[in-house]
Amino acid sequence: MQRARVTVRGGVQGVGFRPHAWRLAGELALGGWVSNTAQGVLIEVEGRAEAIDAFVHALEARRPPSARIESLEVAPVAPRGEREFAIRPSARADSLSAAILPDLATCPECLREILDPRDRRYRYPFTNCTHCGPRYSVVEALPYDRERTTMRAFAMCPACAAEYADPAERRFHAQPNACPACGPVLALWDADGRVLAERHDALLGSAQALRDGRIVALKGLGGFHLLVDARNAQAVERLRQRKGRAEKPFALMFPDLVAVRAQCEVSSQEAALLASAQAPIVLLRRLPGTAPGAPVPQAAPGSPELGAMLPYTPLHHLLMRELGFAVVATSGNRSEEPIATDEREVLERLRGVADLFLVHDRPIARPVEDSVARVVLGREMLLRRGRGYAPYPLALPSPGRDGALLAVGAHMKSTVSLAAAGQVVTSSHLGDLDAPEGRDAHEAAARDLAALYEAAPAAMACDLHPDYASTRYAERSGLPLVRVQHHVAHVAACMAENGLTGEVLGVAWDGSGYGPDGTVWGGEFLLLDGARARRVAHLRTFRLPGGERAVREPRRAALGALYEALGEDAFDEAGAASGLNFSPGEMRVLSSMLVSGTHAPFTSSAGRLFDAVAALAGVRQVASYEGQAAIELEWSIGEEHAADLYPIDIVEPEAASAPLVLDWVPMLGSIVRALRQGVPCGSVATAFHRALAEAIAALAVRIRVRRVALSGGCFQNRHLLEWSVERLRTGGFEPFWHRLVPPNDGGVSVGQAAWAAAARAEG
């Protein structure tokens, strides 16, 4: 007889791992026990040596579908003559790692049950098990037990209670376990909250309303969605008007993968991501032409891509099967507000937006938005991190000091992160902080994250920007503050998720961030090492006439860039050659801003340089959402090759300690000439992206640091990322980029947490 102790770390709690071990031990006639611990699961098994080997092998090889094993250690211990195998009750989890898992999409077994007329869960929209269903969106406190979830109001019926108690069942300790006899029920409400139908009739009523072109607000897993028939132009247009969202593409939910493939190119990797337990919205390339059932152009105006997702709860599965066509499925809010989660509140917030409300009585503990991903360079990259991913922790390369640290993020695409015990957990995507609703949601998320993990933060990390609502919130806390420069945070986030320590050249390109020198940064090259950061280079600065207004008006960035290149000749150039379409009055105001330098701050922003080129190329003069001009410039790139390479010079500073400058003025001259000669926009855009990738590689050669981290919103751009990685690799460098932490400002709180933890560790 032998005995072994097996320590399994990772996401192995709440996924049926203990019953998995119990079943294996039974098959192999092993004694011992299994228990949840702070880091994961601890098992002791006793029996014949071959049986123990087989147990350890099968533990990993046949693990439950949603378990994530990070490590598995086996150590011999003294035998005790134990013949029975027991599941011990949970010890209280005190690390971030094992405690709370993300919400996971409906598993194949549960799907089969809800479609089987003989099953007691036939058509039951809240079916779940230990392999799938809500977790983060229902847990109210730790440890994760039913009485501390939003399911506590529902007493399990005898059949559900028996499943819950039986280790041989898939629903052993499935905290949100429910059935039609005991669980939450659906209801269909009119705009005044009057009940029109209940249970399956509510679902059928919603389906009919959608077929009729009406807008339905659906209470899903982590909040409300607004749904409308994606094939109905008038209906989609009405949703745009009511939601206040002019042009930004809507996400779409398709009935199944076959329906997605009818409209989009889907690689095997993209298909796997769509159908994964995380089930994010995946950005896919549209097929040319219009197939039957195609979403109308208003769903994603001008876009060669569609944001597609598959049903991920039983409610979505049942509704989409009933419909059989794609629907727009966008967050239930007015533009840029946080997502609504409560059905009584939603009647007010979505009054005049939704015609009908498909609701249920399972409360949502916190908003969890759909995640958005794309497959690039052979793997997924999250552009928005929420459902399926939050709050799965990330291990920090530098463990930091004792005591938790709360990082409050940036201003756009905000998130909050909590660092403790060498790990960081991050909230779901929260949204922008311009409106009071956004600021309230952000503060609530910060309080929630600390409370949920029972961590009293010893310090806060925030942006350097004094006017961000997140910074002000951190200041009001009265805790010691670590202020992290915006682009340092971007690079630190990329380093953290790639496990990098030591010297790294960070390329942080985005729209804007507060620079310690009083200018607006955004095209930065930063050398990071431990808790030290140095700006080693940046894009040549130019003036933005009207400052922040230029974000909404890319043509202002174009005028500013032309002025930097040509001086006052820019005003003739802007009037003559390009389609910037300023009125004489506007031109007078903007030119005087540029000449006098008033209301025209300097910026080194790469995002604004993209805006300038997009406006000059006639792609976009005035934007209706953040990043629109740069995104549409990226869309204009087809198969064409860049004819010539636009020059970007690296200029030595006058003071030896000052950063190098990447001078794009020669490139701008080439672009203006090419456009004047009638070179197609797509070719110009290709050459522009190529030139930037070339410049990044050339700068890396000058700095001579092998590892290069690419971060900031500009690296959401597929071509910029792919070509930069390609050029860095051929130059002998090792590029790193994002995967599960978004490159945009959604990743800033992660970087702040990582950086502040390292800074505190170094004292």
Ligand SMILES: [Zn+2]
């Ligand atoms: Zn399931």
Ligand SMILES: [Zn+2]
């Ligand atoms: Zn039941």
Ligand SMILES: [Zn+2]
């Ligand atoms: Zn940023």
